[in-house]
Amino acid sequence: MRKHFFGSAERLHLVLMLALTFSTGAVDAMGYLGLDRVFTGNMTGNVVLLGMAMAGGTSLPILRPALALAFFMLGAALAGRLLRRNGEGWSPQTSAALLAVSLGLWALTVFVLLAPVQADPTLGSTVTSALALLMGTQAATAKRLKVAEITTVVVTSTITGLASDSRLAGGKGTFWQRRALAIALIMLGALAGAAALHVHLALALALAAVIATAVTVTGHVAHRRAEAEAKTGAESPSLARD
Numbered sequence: 001m002r003k004h005f006f007g008s009a010e011r012l013h014l015v016l017m018l019a020l021t022f023s024t025g026a027v028d029a030m031g032y033l034g035l036d037r038v039f040t041g042n043m044t045g046n047v048v049l050l051g052m053a054m055a056g057g058t059s060l061p062i063l064r065p066a067l068a069l070a071f072f073m074l075g076a077a078l079a080g081r082l083l084r085r086n087g088e089g090w091s092p093q094t095s096a097a098l099l100a101v102s103l104g105l106w107a108l109t110v111f112v113l114l115a116p117v118q119a120d121p122t123l124g125s126t127v128t129s130a131l132a133l134l135m136g137t138q139a140a141t142a143k144r145l146k147v148a149e150i151t152t153v154v155v156t157s158t159i160t161g162l163a164s165d166s167r168l169a170g171g172k173g174t175f176w177q178r179r180a181l182a183i184a185l186i187m188l189g190a191l192a193g194a195a196a197l198h199v200h201l202a203l204a205l206a207l208a209a210v211i212a213t214a215v216t217v218t219g220h221v222a223h224r225r226a227e228a229e230a231k232t233g234a235e236s237p238s239l240a241r242d
Contacts, residue, residue: 026204113202
């Protein structure tokens with residue numbers, strides 16, 4: 001595996017997916033606290049909210065969590081189709097999928113900045129549905145990279161693995177560092193997103209957009225560099241024979 005600043009492609013992908021985990025926390029805090037208690041990344045939360053809301057008399061929203069769930073699945077399906085023929089690791093299609101997420105987050109940042117999304121239910125539902133579409137795309141793309149224990153959108157399984165594989169449970173503590181980081185980062189992202197709401201709803205989205213853009217550019221540049229090095233390495237033996 002070609003070496004670079006992070007040591008290997010696997011290490012780089014881990015860092016990039018952890019960064020997206022942080023941004024998911026910010027986006028979910030914005031959606032839940034700023035847009036009528038709806039998660040756009042953590043679909044487990046939406047499923048639970050829907051179940052409780054259907055019981056009636058809970059004042060919990062039904063439409064937005066339902067729309068978020070549907071659009072998350074649509075985003076994941078679209079990304080899955082785009083990445084279907086790729087093997088493991090980064091590819092041009094990975095860059096394209098994450099670029100779409102980045103551009104979508106920037107567009108929503110501007111939209112939330114200019115439109116009264118908190119006052120207009122239709123606009124609010126549009127934002128949460130679009131965010132869920134982007135988070136579904138991001139989650140499916142992260143899944144294709146196969147970074148162990150990192151999904152970028154949920155940490156329930158990560159918490160379970162951290163505890164059940166710990167030395168306290170008689171395990172070897174496999175992946176405990178990345179698991180702990182994922183849990184801490186999504187919590188810190190939620191903290192940052194909640195704090196951003198004191199300034200403006202769009203600030204949390206802008207933070208997520210900056211992170212997604214940085215991840216996309218860094219991953220794409222590293223992939224192109226690795227391809228160029230591999231091509232140079234493949235040509236060197238033939239040049240030596242000549």
